[in-house]
Amino acid sequence: MQVLIVTIRSRDWVLIGILSLLFSVLLSLVCYFLVDEMPSHGFMFGSILGLTLFVCAFLFTTTLNQHILPLLHKRYWLMIAGISSFFSGFLGTIFSYFLSQALHVKLLSKFESNVILFSFFIGLLTCVVAFLLYQFVVVTYAKEYQEKLLMSSRLKSLERQLNPHFLFNALNSMTELLHIDTQKAENALLSLCDFLRFSMKENARIRLQEELENVERYIFIENIRFNHAIFLETSIDSKFYEYLVPKFSIQLIVENAIKHGYNAKPLHILIKATMGESLILTISNDGKPIQTKQFGIGLSNLEERLTLLSKGRLSLIKSEPTTFTITLKELT
Numbered sequence: 001m002q003v004l005i006v007t008i009r010s011r012d013w014v015l016i017g018i019l020s021l022l023f024s025v026l027l028s029l030v031c032y033f034l035v036d037e038m039p040s041h042g043f044m045f046g047s048i049l050g051l052t053l054f055v056c057a058f059l060f061t062t063t064l065n066q067h068i069l070p071l072l073h074k075r076y077w078l079m080i081a082g083i084s085s086f087f088s089g090f091l092g093t094i095f096s097y098f099l100s101q102a103l104h105v106k107l108l109s110k111f112e113s114n115v116i117l118f119s120f121f122i123g124l125l126t127c128v129v130a131f132l133l134y135q136f137v138v139v140t141y142a143k144e145y146q147e148k149l150l151m152s153s154r155l156k157s158l159e160r161q162l163n164p165h166f167l168f169n170a171l172n173s174m175t176e177l178l179h180i181d182t183q184k185a186e187n188a189l190l191s192l193c194d195f196l197r198f199s200m201k202e203n204a205r206i207r208l209q210e211e212l213e214n215v216e217r218y219i220f221i222e223n224i225r226f227n228h229a230i231f232l233e234t235s236i237d238s239k240f241y242e243y244l245v246p247k248f249s250i251q252l253i254v255e256n257a258i259k260h261g262y263n264a265k266p267l268h269i270l271i272k273a274t275m276g277e278s279l280i281l282t283i284s285n286d287g288k289p290i291q292t293k294q295f296g297i298g299l300s301n302l303e304e305r306l307t308l309l310s311k312g313r314l315s316l317i318k319s320e321p322t323t324f325t326i327t328l329k330e331l332t
Contacts, residue, residue: 045106270284312327
């Protein structure tokens with residue numbers, strides 16, 4: 001699963017600052033209390049520590065987000081963020097030591113004689129707190145992020161409905177068909193209406209049976225233009241029909257197969273379903289082999305929707321014959 005990209009806004013930094021102060025003050029008060037020192041000194045040192053930790057965290061995070069993370073692959077982001085969190089706590093503690101001395105704040109003798117050790121310990125604690133804060137931010141924004149992605153998906157669906165190229169080809173083919181077979185032209189027009197009506201549905205996930213029916217409509221419409229050279233075969237047990245899949249998931253891969261795989265020869269598309277720990281949908285075609293293993297915009301969007309909506313993934317199994325699998329872990 002990809003790292004969820006979140007934006008730390010001003011109000012989040014305020015919350016982080018408050019949590020940093022509370023964490024530092026409480027920790028200091030406990031330590032000063034245990035050695036019978038005045039709580040006021042503990043409060044002062046805790047406030048200084050919380051302030052320096054917050055400033056270091058802000059500077060490290062800002063530098064990381066703006067100048068370092070954009071240069072690295074996403075798989076390294078959490079590791080680098082963890083290292084950054086450690087040094088925020090480590091350096092923040094050392095800075096608090098010198099700042100406390102400059103302000104004549106009474107320090108614990110154990111702390112003064114073991115500043116590096118205590119800084120290392122605070123650095124580790126900061127890592128743990130940063131991880132918990134990250135999880136909090138993820139939970140806070142996951143729904144918002146998902147809704148944004150779903151809205152983007154709906155917009156892409158609308159673009160597909162109103163795609164001038166697709167509509168022009170379909171309507172032009174139907175116009176020509178009118179002079180040959182009026183009944184077939186009428187059936188084709190009804191299929192196009194059903195396809196567009198299906199596209200307008202607001203559901204992010206639909207039954208597998210509905211997705212397959214829409215794929216059949218799409219191929220029926222495209223076959224008018226390709227002179228019935230596209231052949232669809234499905235090998236799916238009806239017991240899988242009620243499982244939910246992201247809308248346009250299979251259809252997008254079929255569309256991709258026709259767009260990039262058709263080579264003026266009959267194109268055979270096979271869709272299969274198997275069940276193990278997850279439902280696995282396999283979509284293959286015998287057209288031109290795929291040229292690149294990197295996903296374009298459409299497949300990348302599908303991959304992310306699968307992750308968020310069904311805890312699944314999209315995989316290119318082999319290039320010849322071109323074979324994709326959709327793994328769905330959340331089926332209800």
